[in-house]
Amino acid sequence: MSKIELVNICHAYDVTSCSNLPDKQVLEDDYVIKDMNLSWEDGSANALLGPSGCGKTTILNIISGLLTPSYGKILLDGRDVTRQGPEERRIAQIFQFPVVYDTISVYANLAFPLKNAGMKKRFIRDRVEEIADILDLSHLLSTSSGKITQAEKQKVSLGRGIVREDTAAILLDEPLTVIDPKEKYILRRKLKEVQKKLAITMIYVTHDQHEALTFADSVSVNRAGEIIQTGSPAELHAEPADPFIGYFIGSPGMNLLDCSLKDQRFVFRDFTYPISAEMAKKLNGTIDRCSFGIRPEFINPAGADQAGAVTMEVDIIERLGAYKILTLSRGDTRLQSRVPDSFSVEEGDSVAVSFPEEHVKLFANERRVY
Numbered sequence: 001m002s003k004i005e006l007v008n009i010c011h012a013y014d015v016t017s018c019s020n021l022p023d024k025q026v027l028e029d030d031y032v033i034k035d036m037n038l039s040w041e042d043g044s045a046n047a048l049l050g051p052s053g054c055g056k057t058t059i060l061n062i063i064s065g066l067l068t069p070s071y072g073k074i075l076l077d078g079r080d081v082t083r084q085g086p087e088e089r090r091i092a093q094i095f096q097f098p099v100v101y102d103t104i105s106v107y108a109n110l111a112f113p114l115k116n117a118g119m120k121k122r123f124i125r126d127r128v129e130e131i132a133d134i135l136d137l138s139h140l141l142s143t144s145s146g147k148i149t150q151a152e153k154q155k156v157s158l159g160r161g162i163v164r165e166d167t168a169a170i171l172l173d174e175p176l177t178v179i180d181p182k183e184k185y186i187l188r189r190k191l192k193e194v195q196k197k198l199a200i201t202m203i204y205v206t207h208d209q210h211e212a213l214t215f216a217d218s219v220s221v222n223r224a225g226e227i228i229q230t231g232s233p234a235e236l237h238a239e240p241a242d243p244f245i246g247y248f249i250g251s252p253g254m255n256l257l258d259c260s261l262k263d264q265r266f267v268f269r270d271f272t273y274p275i276s277a278e279m280a281k282k283l284n285g286t287i288d289r290c291s292f293g294i295r296p297e298f299i300n301p302a303g304a305d306q307a308g309a310v311t312m313e314v315d316i317i318e319r320l321g322a323y324k325i326l327t328l329s330r331g332d333t334r335l336q337s338r339v340p341d342s343f344s345v346e347e348g349d350s351v352a353v354s355f356p357e358e359h360v361k362l363f364a365n366e367r368r369v370y
């Protein structure tokens, strides 16, 4: 397994190669991948998270060698492999739709990469049995691959990637897309288990924050071809670098409200809220217009007597088992609050809410300023 590094990767589909790093404006206007620098440690579980069209598949194709970037370098364990083809890089890629040969058995599918590499029959048998055991495919080895479920096929695709001991890394491109919802959970757990057991460098690409956060130890968030933050799931949740991440991570996402600071108060469109002297000092009165962020779980229905509490209407209540999500409004301002199911409230009630300062994040010009 290998460490993977991207160094100044830039890509535009109509630029085969350029000799200098394109300038900022050109990248912004014409490039799908914009000067990306990232590294994934040997044996680590990583995710690349971002909305559809942000360039996730493009990056995977660049890493595996299916695509040569317009500019920049890919390093495998420090070696420059930018000009190498997929075969030489030995990076396996798992796609949205499982790639297996339907007309041959599961055994033959798993054995294929080893046969191709010229391994001995006996070694092949032992290795295929070992991998089938890890993936819970042993009972299907003699079954024709056309007769198994999509989830089983996706396990066979993964098996074909990990069966070779010299595989450098596994890239997974939204691998649960066509999997039956009931089986998604099982396959997701299996992927994680295999990653841990074999200490494989894996990069899992998805637009689904839940998949990314449950799979990876390190998540990189991609927006429009740029990585805006890399961190552990807990870091992204607690300290989002920009409002997009605040909103994208968490369910529901962070509440974001336009506000300004005036006379030691946050001024929102439909109400104001006091700022402590301590926070006012830290902010130093410098923020004119900003985005005020607070996660639903930190908006506490406070009781009207709490200093500064804001009275809001309860518009919608969604019951989700142990907790419920309240959609609250005041004038045109809407917020979501997550409360324990035991919190007694009806649609149409008024509740007083407070915003604990330690959980408030402020963003200006798309960056965290507090």
Ligand SMILES: Nc1ncnc2c1ncn2[C@@H]1O[C@H](COP(=O)(O)OP(=O)(O)O)[C@@H](O)[C@H]1O
Pocket (backbone or CB within 6 Å): 013, 032, 050, 051, 052, 053, 054, 055, 056, 057, 058, 059
């Ligand atoms: N072969 C291609 N030729 C031209 N443009 C492409 C090609 N493949 C993807 N794109 C464009 O590049 C952008 C990123 O695509 P992609 O990497 O597939 O995003 P994602 O996987 O995040 O959905 C999109 O705007 C897409 O339309």
Ligand SMILES: [Mg+2]
Pocket (backbone or CB within 6 Å): 056, 057, 058, 173
């Ligand atoms: Mg894609």
